[in-house]
Amino acid sequence: MQIIKRNGSQEEYDSSKIARAIKKSFAATSTKLAEDEIAKLVSQIERRMAEENATSVEHIQDLVEEVLMREGYFAQAKSYILYRSRRTELRQQRQEIAGLVGDEGIDALILRMQHDFLDEQYSTSALLNRFRGFLTEDMAYQQRLEALVRAAVELTSKEAPKLRNDAILSRSAASVTLL
Known part of the structure; x- marks a missing residue:
């Protein structure tokens, strides 16, 4: 089955993404759920997907919320809803920056x-607020890029960048691979 992503592109359905999202919602509430229980939840979601012919990411995510609540996992559903909301907010910020720069390709860099x-x-x-402060309507593309870099530099501290632990590990693994 093909899933329609937010940008309109399609990709093959992958149940492990739903399982991973469910695991994260339980981890966020410091609750563990057995793998067979996760599999049951995924199965219920997939059944609902078939019943409703759900192929969009948004629709599938709505079904995840509904199944979690129907099964009594209210704290986990709330965690999942808040996570989705935050991701939407971050996506909108990235898209706004890309639109202000005039280069949709910058979205991947900000992601x-x-x-x-x-x-x-x-x-x-x-970053978005600082960048907006530097912009004027008559700026050319290169000037907009320079304004974005200036905004980023002004927001960067003198200390070394504070990466997420998983980013540090993935960069370390990439360094080992290069050796």
């Missing part, structure tokens, strides 16, 4: 930044 760096210290909303 990587959001993944690798701690939000408390490298906030996309702070």
Whole structure:
């Protein structure tokens, strides 16, 4: 089955993504759930997907929320809902920055930044606000890029970047691979 992503592209359905999201919602509430229970939840979601012909990411995520609540996992459903909301907010910030620069390709770079760096210290909303302060309507593309870099530099501390632990590990693994 093909899933329709938010950007309109399609990819093959992967049940492990739903299982991973469920695991994260339980981890966020410091609760463990056995693998067979996760598999049961995924099975219920897939059944609902078939019943409703759900092929969009948004629709599938709605079904995850519904199944979690129906099964009495209210704290985990709340965690999942809050996670989705935060991801939507970050996506909108990335898209706005890309639109202001005039280069949709910069979205991937900002997504990587959001993944690798701690939000408390490298906030996309702070970057967007600082960037907006440097913009004028008559700026050319190169000037907009320079304004974005200036905004990023001003928000960077003198200390070494504070990467997420998983980003540090993946960069270490990449370094070992290069050797």
